[in-house]
Amino acid sequence: MNEMLTRNIPPITAETAEYWASCARHELQIQRCLECGTCQFFPRIMCTACSGKSLRWVRASGRGQVKSFTIVRRAVSEAYAAEVPYVVALVELEEGPTMMSNVVVGNVDEIRIGMPLEVVFDDWPEGVSIPKFKPRMV
Amino acid sequence: MTLRGKTAIIGAADTEVGVIKHMGATQLCVDAILRALADAGIDKGSVDGLVTCNSMAEPYMYHAEAIAEYLQIFPRYCVSVGAGGGTTFTALHQAASAIASGICHTVVIAMADSLRSGLSRERALAMQSSTGHAQFERPYGATVPAYYALIAQAHMHQFGTTSEQLAAVAVSARKHAERNPAAQMRTPITIEDVLNSRLIADPLHLLDCSLVSDGGAAVIMTSSERARDFRQPPVYLLGVGEGHNHEHISQAQNLTTSAAVESGQRAYKMAGVGPRDIDFAGIYDCFTPVVLIELEDLGFCLKGEGGAFVAAGNIEPGGLLPVNTHGGLLSHCHSGNPGSMFALTEAIFQLRGQANTRQVTKADIALVHGQGGIMSSHCTIILGRESGQ
Numbered sequence: 001m002n003e004m005l006t007r008n009i010p011p012i013t014a015e016t017a018e019y020w021a022s023c024a025r026h027e028l029q030i031q032r033c034l035e036c037g038t039c040q041f042f043p044r045i046m047c048t049a050c051s052g053k054s055l056r057w058v059r060a061s062g063r064g065q066v067k068s069f070t071i072v073r074r075a076v077s078e079a080y081a082a083e084v085p086y087v088v089a090l091v092e093l094e095e096g097p098t099m100m101s102n103v104v105v106g107n108v109d110e111i112r113i114g115m116p117l118e119v120v121f122d123d124w125p126e127g128v129s130i131p132k133f134k135p136r137m138v
Numbered sequence: 139m140t141l142r143g144k145t146a147i148i149g150a151a152d153t154e155v156g157v158i159k160h161m162g163a164t165q166l167c168v169d170a171i172l173r174a175l176a177d178a179g180i181d182k183g184s185v186d187g188l189v190t191c192n193s194m195a196e197p198y199m200y201h202a203e204a205i206a207e208y209l210q211i212f213p214r215y216c217v218s219v220g221a222g223g224g225t226t227f228t229a230l231h232q233a234a235s236a237i238a239s240g241i242c243h244t245v246v247i248a249m250a251d252s253l254r255s256g257l258s259r260e261r262a263l264a265m266q267s268s269t270g271h272a273q274f275e276r277p278y279g280a281t282v283p284a285y286y287a288l289i290a291q292a293h294m295h296q297f298g299t300t301s302e303q304l305a306a307v308a309v310s311a312r313k314h315a316e317r318n319p320a321a322q323m324r325t326p327i328t329i330e331d332v333l334n335s336r337l338i339a340d341p342l343h344l345l346d347c348s349l350v351s352d353g354g355a356a357v358i359m360t361s362s363e364r365a366r367d368f369r370q371p372p373v374y375l376l377g378v379g380e381g382h383n384h385e386h387i388s389q390a391q392n393l394t395t396s397a398a399v400e401s402g403q404r405a406y407k408m409a410g411v412g413p414r415d416i417d418f419a420g421i422y423d424c425f426t427p428v429v430l431i432e433l434e435d436l437g438f439c440l441k442g443e444g445g446a447f448v449a450a451g452n453i454e455p456g457g458l459l460p461v462n463t464h465g466g467l468l469s470h471c472h473s474g475n476p477g478s479m480f481a482l483t484e485a486i487f488q489l490r491g492q493a494n495t496r497q498v499t500k501a502d503i504a505l506v507h508g509q510g511g512i513m514s515s516h517c518t519i520i521l522g523r524e525s526g527q
């Protein structure tokens with residue numbers, strides 16, 4: 001297979017195995033500090049707020065909003081060319097942390113900062129489920 | 139101890155820039171060093187420190203060692219630094235620290251790459267795909283312009299910045315480049331040209347994005363006590379400061395205010411000057427929105443007013459604060475990490491009064507600012523014609 005046709009598959013590590021396993025079940029998980037209650041993403045062995053080491057995976061609501069976005073008109077590689085134009089966004093989760101994602105939307109010109117979102121999962125044939133977002137009706 | 143006025147640059151040179159097919163990245167790096175040595179009027183044997191950054195086209199495991207070996211010099215201080223586009227100025231910071239602490243006395247800082255001619259299409263694509271967090275950013279297919287578009291969009295939303303104001307940055311860079319025969323792109327452009335160029339990642343058009351080039355530059359630094367003994371007028375390092383906020387843009391605490399605030403304040407404090415004392419500046423301009431944010435964060439205008447400041451012509455030739463008088467990454471040359479070197483060498487030529495037809499009328503104190511990653515690492519340098527000692 002042509003290497004350029006391969007999407008950027010996340011290289012899963014010991015630290016992130018639980019996150020990707022939950023994605024496979026179509027659940028978005030983030031870490032919550034048992035000492036100070038802060039939620040964080042992406043996963044770490046320590047709490048970014050209090051440096052505590054008691055972190056627990058919790059299921060996020062999957063709701064969030066667009067913090068910023070761009071519409072990619074020239075794909076990063078040929079593997080993404082069929083998806084152009086596609087939205088890359090920074091999504092602020094209801095629990096606080098920000099994550100990068102795609103917003104799956106019929107008309108990319110509808111995307112706005114502040115737009116309410118909910119998580120959806122894209123099951124890639126490579127065997128990984130990628131959390132993405134779609135506009136949420138409120 | 140402060141580094142203020144302790145060190146000076148006694149040699150500076152650029153290679154040919156643009157599309158350079160007849161030289162590879164290693165040759166360009168060595169060519170830059172030889173030209174800088176000639177500019178200073180010194181022999182390679184008097185160099186006892188070398189700072190480089192790695193090349194993407196011709197990488198080495200230990201780049202500075204490889205360049206020293208090529209030149210057959212045997213320095214007592216030899217290091218490759220890597221901080222993206224901010225590398226140049228952190229390298230200068232380290233060289234100045236090494237000189238001031240007595241580790242060595244004459245340091246060459248040299249960087250070059252051939253992103254335009256030296257990379258295969260596969261390597262270029264792989265490079266593009268390798269930006270961002272492997273698990274939490276890259277799967278989403280963002281390009282480098284897309285990462286910067288995220289900050290542009292946030293700035294527009296928060297402050298009402300317009301695409302026309304972003305375009306004014308590119309137009310200004312081109313006006314400067316028209317005055318520089320070495321610049322890669324010198325054909326005049328208008329705001330409409332920028333807005334009519336292809337959208338790459340909204341709101342960034344093709345002409346909001348910097349060039350892809352070959353080229354390199356080198357400077358030679360020594361202690362201020364020794365600096366008067368050479369053929370060029372010394373240019374003194376008056377202030378330097380760094381700020382480091384994140385590696386990945388999705389982890390940025392603020393999309394529209396950068397660690398240029400901290401790097402700038404640290405450099406101003408060391409130099410004992412403020413934004414009003416700066417005669418001209420070199421501001422990292424990989425994409426147009428970066429210039430607006432850096433101008434704000436470095437105190438040249440209020441937060442959120444970068445767009446209006448630029449649209450009023452302040453950074454153009456003859457403006458209140460001429461920015462990137464060589465043409466910048468947008469119009470002169472962007473050969474990757476070494477790209478910001480040209481803002482440094484340009485500041486040196488201007489401070490020496492050697493910038494020919496693009497010479498700014500008052501050139502006593504200059505500020506140059508580099509940033510690397512996606513607004514990740516920041517380094518601000520203040521240079522002057524007088525040591526202030």
Ligand SMILES: [Zn+2]
Binds near residue numbers: 036037047048049052
């Ligand atoms: Zn905590």
